[in-house]
């Protein structure tokens with residue numbers, strides 16, 4: 048949302064930065080914003096033109112790049128220089144897509160490896176990230192032209208099934224296009240938001256989002272509670288969409304006209320014209336009973352009834368996916384309270400009716416299905432801009448959360464990228480006899496040593512009743528609630544003594560900070576491992592010294608003189624090793640002390656068991 052202010056120093060008008068929502072689609076992409084006046088989400092478009100920008104990129108011979116409708120025309124005339132469906136390649140290797148190689152009419156480098164794919168155009172190579180960045184650049188330029196203000200920040204949507212690599216690739220594409228990607232959100236989450244679902248924090252709901260686009264189909268089952276969108280399951284077919292419906296119509300017309308595939312292969316222009324007519328027929332049949340047109344003087348017609356017959360198998364396939372998604376989520380159709388329709392192809396009445404029939408309820412289709420995802424992204428952008436403070440949508444933890452343990456080590460309880468809400472607990476114990484309290488220090492970050500991570504909070508668990516070291520059982524629990532707020536609790540289980548503290552882990556961390564912390568953890572991984580190993584060795588050595596001391600205090604009388612002397616020497620050597628930065632030396636001295644004490648420890652143990660068994664018959 049834009050707020051206009053006046054710069055006191057210069058007296059000029061200042062506009063606060065606009066954060067836009069972007070649906071980066073396989074077939075079409077578009078941008079939406081929250082209208083500064085009406086506060087409603089609206090898609091951006093020039094007068095009398097569509098908001099949809101076809102996700103097609105054409106590379107001209109002289110080096111310039113065309114994106115959108117103008118590029119689409121080159122799909123036929125210059126297929127090798129015209130890229131479509133780049134989204135399907137995001138985060139993929141050649142091996143991932145080789146089964147569908149025929150689908151792509153441009154050159155994908157077949158290196159037969161698991162490294163990320165590249166597309167060859169002329170003598171240049173492009174990664175899918177670069178290709179997507181061309182689309183994003185075009186969207187950014189259009190938005191700036193319409194809004195007459197710079198657009199540098201965005202929320203971009205991705206399919207719910209996108210993995211970490213694909214999400215990261217999308218983020219990088221944004222960066223390449225000069226866009227600061229504030230958040231990547233799931234398309235079904237965005238679609239729900241556009242319907243106002245999930246905006247009420249007290250609402251809890253199970254919903255299904257059915258998305259049939261140009262070339263892909265996916266169904267997502269979500270649980271929405273307390274402003275958190277949890278994906279329970281996803282299913283679909285990444286090679287099923289509106290294009291298949293067009294093709295079915297083309298096939299039918301070919302049969303009707305007596306044309307052959309050879310005719311069409313020889314005349315690509317005709318094939319493409321036929322395809323465009325088929326799409327036109329399909330769209331018209333979404334609101335009419337009969338399509339009548341012509342091509343090169345020949346009449347072409349199609350009834351709605353015939354069309355439905357042609358596409359029924361495809362629609363049935365999507366319903367099977369819905370069944371599987373429900374099964375994976377462990378739900379029945381009757382559990383689903385709302386069904387949201389997304390994607391241009393859900394305008395087809397047979398699709399709408401079949402989905403409605405399957406779920407046994409009317410579907411939500413009042414928001415334009417081409418625009419619904421972008422509109423939801425704009426709503427999320429507005430929330431991030433701080434204009435809707437009551438709502439904080441967080442779906443995953445960006446960094447690991449844990450506590451400090453002996454030796455300054457980070458013990459992770461909730462790993463990064465955990466879904467929220469999230470819960471974890473682990474037991475710890477004391478190191479000293481009669482230790483009355485324990486300090487719980489909470490950290491965030493990926494490094495092994497807490498000193499390299501970010502401290503979030505610390506508190507003391509006090510009032511632990513006197514017990515020998517190692518006996519208290521202190522359970523530390525982490526709970527991140529739907530608001531992204533972390534509560535850390537500590538409870539000594541034997542006595543019931545308890546303490547807790549609330550921490551806001553997200554607060555004050557920008558995306559750049561998160562990124563640099565992640566980079567640090569990668570560059571320092573080796574150092575960290577060394578430091579951790581040394582820390583662990585020291586802790587182990589200290590523990591062993593303490594237990595040995597305690598043992599001697601109790602049992603010195605039972606030991607031989609040379610046993611006592613050897614033990615004292617071994618302890619001293621270990622003590623000295625602990626002051627040095629050499630984990631191998633520490634381990635050697637630990638082993639030496641164990642060597643010395645093992646014989647008498649076993650002897651005393653046997654005696655104790657014999658004593659305990661006295662008078663008992665087995």
Ligand code: ADP
Nearest residue numbers: 072073074075260261289330333390391392394
């Ligand atoms: P994507 O999410 O894959 O980018 P879209 O949601 O934009 O795709 O959907 C594009 C598909 O929707 C195309 O196959 C197009 O033909 C189809 N479509 C658009 N309008 C209609 C309509 N009125 N009736 C049927 N299909 C339509």
Ligand code: MG
Nearest residue numbers: 072073260390
């Ligand atoms: Mg889409």
